[in-house]
Amino acid sequence: MEWIKKNLLAGNIQKNAKKFPLGLWIKCESCNGIIYKKEAEKKLDVCPKCQYHFRISAHTRINILIDPGTFQEHDAGVEPLDPIEFKDLKKYRDRMKASQKSTGLKDGIVSGDGLINGKRVMIAVFEFSFMGGSMGSVIGEKITRIVEAALNHRCPVIIFSSSGGARMQEGILSLMQMAKTSSVIARLKEAGLPYISVLTDPTMGGVTASFAMLGDIIMAEPKALIGFAGQRVIKETIREKLPEGFQRAEYLLDHGMIDMIVERKSMKETLSKLITMLT
Amino acid sequence: MINRHWLDFEKPVVDLEKKIEELKAYPTDEPDAHKSELVKLEKKANTVLKDLYSKLTPWQVTKVARHPARPYTLDYVRHIFDDFVELHGDRCFKDDKALVGGLATINGESVVVIGQQKGRKAKEMGYRNWGMPNPEGYRKAVRLMELAERFGKPVLTFIDTPGAYPGVGAEERGQSEAIAASLMRMSTLKVPLIATVIGEGGSGGALAIGVADRVLMMQFSTYSVISPEGCAAILWKDGTKADMAAKALRINAEELKRMGVIDKIVKEPVGGAHRAPQVAFKNLKAELVATLKKLKTLSTEELLDARYEKFRNIGAFVEGK
Numbered sequence: 001m002e003w004i005k006k007n008l009l010a011g012n013i014q015k016n017a018k019k020f021p022l023g024l025w026i027k028c029e030s031c032n033g034i035i036y037k038k039e040a041e042k043k044l045d046v047c048p049k050c051q052y053h054f055r056i057s058a059h060t061r062i063n064i065l066i067d068p069g070t071f072q073e074h075d076a077g078v079e080p081l082d083p084i085e086f087k088d089l090k091k092y093r094d095r096m097k098a099s100q101k102s103t104g105l106k107d108g109i110v111s112g113d114g115l116i117n118g119k120r121v122m123i124a125v126f127e128f129s130f131m132g133g134s135m136g137s138v139i140g141e142k143i144t145r146i147v148e149a150a151l152n153h154r155c156p157v158i159i160f161s162s163s164g165g166a167r168m169q170e171g172i173l174s175l176m177q178m179a180k181t182s183s184v185i186a187r188l189k190e191a192g193l194p195y196i197s198v199l200t201d202p203t204m205g206g207v208t209a210s211f212a213m214l215g216d217i218i219m220a221e222p223k224a225l226i227g228f229a230g231q232r233v234i235k236e237t238i239r240e241k242l243p244e245g246f247q248r249a250e251y252l253l254d255h256g257m258i259d260m261i262v263e264r265k266s267m268k269e270t271l272s273k274l275i276t277m278l279t
Numbered sequence: 280m281i282n283r284h285w286l287d288f289e290k291p292v293v294d295l296e297k298k299i300e301e302l303k304a305y306p307t308d309e310p311d312a313h314k315s316e317l318v319k320l321e322k323k324a325n326t327v328l329k330d331l332y333s334k335l336t337p338w339q340v341t342k343v344a345r346h347p348a349r350p351y352t353l354d355y356v357r358h359i360f361d362d363f364v365e366l367h368g369d370r371c372f373k374d375d376k377a378l379v380g381g382l383a384t385i386n387g388e389s390v391v392v393i394g395q396q397k398g399r400k401a402k403e404m405g406y407r408n409w410g411m412p413n414p415e416g417y418r419k420a421v422r423l424m425e426l427a428e429r430f431g432k433p434v435l436t437f438i439d440t441p442g443a444y445p446g447v448g449a450e451e452r453g454q455s456e457a458i459a460a461s462l463m464r465m466s467t468l469k470v471p472l473i474a475t476v477i478g479e480g481g482s483g484g485a486l487a488i489g490v491a492d493r494v495l496m497m498q499f500s501t502y503s504v505i506s507p508e509g510c511a512a513i514l515w516k517d518g519t520k521a522d523m524a525a526k527a528l529r530i531n532a533e534e535l536k537r538m539g540v541i542d543k544i545v546k547e548p549v550g551g552a553h554r555a556p557q558v559a560f561k562n563l564k565a566e567l568v569a570t571l572k573k574l575k576t577l578s579t580e581e582l583l584d585a586r587y588e589k590f591r592n593i594g595a596f597v598e599g600k
Contacts, residue, residue, distance in 0.1 A: 168510050206482075
């Protein structure tokens with residue numbers, strides 16, 4: 001969660017690229033290149049100059065991956081409550097409502113079933129723009145349900161994570177979602193059903209430290225920030241400069257933490273191939 | 280463990296306790312010379328403490344939970360168990376001193392114990408890495424849990440950590456994976472699991488040894504998704520608003536019991552476990568023995584189904600359209 005302060009709440013997104021509304025042109029903050037918006041969109045929201053993968057909405061992601069017309073959303077009506085009546089400088093309810101309004105979603109995840117090259121999968125995709133993809137009760141519940149659905153229908157699970165970590169505004173209940181989601185993944189493993197975890201920019205904290213790192217296969221998008229602790233906290237703890245490329249997908253691959261880095265344009269084919277090989 | 284560290288809100292009792300200590304240390308030929316005076320002072324101190332501790336704010340509880348004289352995992356282990364053999368190492372990289380474990384016996388029965396360990400003096404604090412495990416600690420924990428499973432021994436864990444260590448090496452060696460693997464492994468471990476929060480239950484680093492059939496909590500402990508300071512720094516944009524964050528996060532035992540996240544609050548002596556550790560040891564031992572007895576009446580299947588349901592059902596949401 002510390003990550004959120006630095007990069008999201010403080011509006012201080014450092015190296016992470018972000019689309020800037022410059023009309024027809026956008027600026028990639030990863031390489032600072034000015035690129036033609038239509039060109040980036042044609043390339044699935046990837047910077048044509050440096051290959052940085054912009055953050056995309058959950059539904060955009062599903063449209064890229066799932067065979068047209070086959071996606072059936074599950075549990076779209078599951079809505080968050082305010083279990084501990086949390087209020088900091090703002091009320092949790094107000095933050096929640098603002099995110100609901102801007103995303104059109106009830107919470108930061110879209111889940112459902114659909115076909116990938118004709119093969120049925122259960123899929124859940126985080127919506128980072130909903131309170132930084134933070135995991136509260138709804139996300140924990142929807143992940144658990146989609147995995148339980150996979151157990152019932154005996155099909156593979158794919159989860160695309162993008163999250164700052166646990167949602168502080170739900171207190172201990174959000175922490176417990178780590179236990180809940182990891183427990184249902186254990187059942188999936190016992191049932192011998194494949195689970196592919198895809199880490200996208202950024203995947204941090206309690207999400208990384210639970211189901212996201214438990215995939216039979218773990219992949220990441222290029223340059224995605226992935227870690228447990230936020231960089232500010234680590235810097236304050238060790239009082240040293242962080243290594244070059246620290247907590248980026250390429251760094252994790254090099255340290256043996258993920259299986260592969262997959263570009264957005266080859267994501268569907270890679271998932272399809274792996275599922276075929278595993279089932 | 281004489282209390283030489285008073286917390287800011289304990290002002291009303293400081294002079295009383297200092298005087299009691301002085302009287303006790305005063306050299307005299309007659310052993311009962313100050314007896315009546317002592318009895319009077321102790322009674323008074325007790326009343327003042329009782330009053331103070333009956334209305335602690337969540338931030339004050341946090342301070343008690345972090346008190347440097349508060350009993351740590353190895354203190355509980357030494358006093359609750361008849362025998363303890365420490366086992367070391369994760370068989371991959373190193374032995375994490377911030378997370379200890381081994382075989383122990385309680386009322387003639389052998390169990391595996393695992394817990395985060397803090398250090399009390401400056402040198403020991405560093406040695407124990409302030410109770411913040413690296414991935415190796417969690418991998419050792421999983422190794423010991425699997426040992427327990429192979430030999431059919433229950434596992435008792437003791438939670439007391441500010442959190443998993445946020446360091447470069449910890450990230451490089453897979454802090455997230457180590458915690459996640461422990462969460463998942465606990466959920467299907469085929470032996471009874473009891474977790475007790477004895478001090479600080481700091482976030483994922485605490486929960487990593489907390490997926491248990493029963494979760495107990497010492498009365499003046501805390502269990503939270505983030506530290507009050509961390510939460511204040513992010514949401515209030517001011518780390519000094521920790522008292523407000525502690526309250527908002529609802530991190531004390533009664534609130535957690537109400538939310539169904541913990542099963543039982545274990546009473547501490549008046550003024551906290553550090554004032555009379557023997558009372559804390561005795562209370563927790565009784566609770567552990569009773570809980571173990573109950574869990575042993577369940578079949579493995581019942582145990583695992585109930586454990587799954589327990590965590591499966593945690594969460595607050597509504598089912599809209």
